[in-house]
Amino acid sequence: MDLRKTLISVLWILLLNEVKDYNAEEVVLLNSKETQAELGWTSYPPNGWEEISGVDEKYKPIRTYQVCNVMEPTQQNNWLQTGWVARRGGQRIFVELQFTLRDCNSIPGVAGTCKETFNLLYVESDRDLGGVTREDRYTKIDTIAADESFTQGDLGERKMKLNTEVREIGHLNRKGFHLAFQDVGACVALVAVRVYYKRCLATVQNLAVFPDTVAEAAFATLVEVRGTCVNNSEVDTDSPPRMHCSAEGEWLVPIGKCSCSAGYEEGHSSCEGVLSVRLKQSFPTKRQAPCCDCLYQPFNCMIFPFLYFLHTYAPVCAETELEINSLFSISYEKTDR
Numbered sequence: 001m002d003l004r005k006t007l008i009s010v011l012w013i014l015l016l017n018e019v020k021d022y023n024a025e026e027v028v029l030l031n032s033k034e035t036q037a038e039l040g041w042t043s044y045p046p047n048g049w050e051e052i053s054g055v056d057e058k059y060k061p062i063r064t065y066q067v068c069n070v071m072e073p074t075q076q077n078n079w080l081q082t083g084w085v086a087r088r089g090g091q092r093i094f095v096e097l098q099f100t101l102r103d104c105n106s107i108p109g110v111a112g113t114c115k116e117t118f119n120l121l122y123v124e125s126d127r128d129l130g131g132v133t134r135e136d137r138y139t140k141i142d143t144i145a146a147d148e149s150f151t152q153g154d155l156g157e158r159k160m161k162l163n164t165e166v167r168e169i170g171h172l173n174r175k176g177f178h179l180a181f182q183d184v185g186a187c188v189a190l191v192a193v194r195v196y197y198k199r200c201l202a203t204v205q206n207l208a209v210f211p212d213t214v215a216e217a218a219f220a221t222l223v224e225v226r227g228t229c230v231n232n233s234e235v236d237t238d239s240p241p242r243m244h245c246s247a248e249g250e251w252l253v254p255i256g257k258c259s260c261s262a263g264y265e266e267g268h269s270s271c272e273g274v275l276s277v278r279l280k281q282s283f284p285t286k287r288q289a290p291c292c293d294c295l296y297q298p299f300n301c302m303i304f305p306f307l308y309f310l311h312t313y314a315p316v317c318a319e320t321e322l323e324i325n326s327l328f329s330i331s332y333e334k335t336d337r
Helices: 004-019 151-156 303-320
Strands: 022-029 042-044 050-055 063-068 076-082 092-101 117-125 141-144 163-170 176-183 187-200 203-205 206-208 223-226 234-237 242-244 250-257 258-260 272-280 293-296 328-333
Touching: 092 141, 141 163, 176 187, 176 203, 203 250
Parallel strands: none
Antiparallel strands: 022 187, 042 076, 050 063, 063 187, 076 176, 092 163, 092 187, 117 141, 117 176, 203 206, 223 242, 234 258, 242 250, 272 293, 272 328
């Protein structure tokens, strides 16, 4: 490969490594949209929640649940329970719901029991509970209402008024849980359910490596994490490296640092030896190349003079049938400076 192309590729890699992402990572535990096969959740009674096939806003096939027994004169109590969701270390669990809900006033002859809300609940367990468990074992998270409900006119125009609501579950102690949805007389379609928790992504700060860290359940709690010094560096005994993972999965309050060992210098979140660039031989032509026997710090003064040198003298190399790779010795080496 042409040495100039190789060097330019290395430049891009080094520059991209300077871009750091401190955003929180969402660890997804359940996403109903990713399942095109039957979800197979448990519903009770049999004439309540019904699983159907549909498409999302991007016309991707999805599986949804709906219930619409609003014409029944009796009070409704229809339950839908998800499969068992493993917590996988998550402390603060987020539940994101996408749903549509019918405006009761837009339904002719509707019974007085029609509702425009449904309930979201959960039950903790160390294993799959199977069918719907006793109602008194569930803990209510919230009553869910729609910001926008649809009417008969919206149906005629095929308008999809999709609502998105996010709720939280905290302080879980068991290995997992089931979610449950209780319908008490609404006309609702549960389009998507996504369950996740947040964690702080592994990162390097002040020459210290900080691992993936799960955010705590309490909103105001910061998790203190000690960093590990990168290779060829040493901890500052007076101020060891620490950072704090917030409940939102973001790194905050960096304290302390590591320092490069003797003979190494900081560069690009690591401690590096000095980059040595030497010309192995001179050109046996009338147009002699200048002597090149020097030490440069990475990116300080080496890169652009080197590119200029290649641009100026590469044609001479081609004329003399010398391979560019044979002209230079490029290596990192520990130096005492």
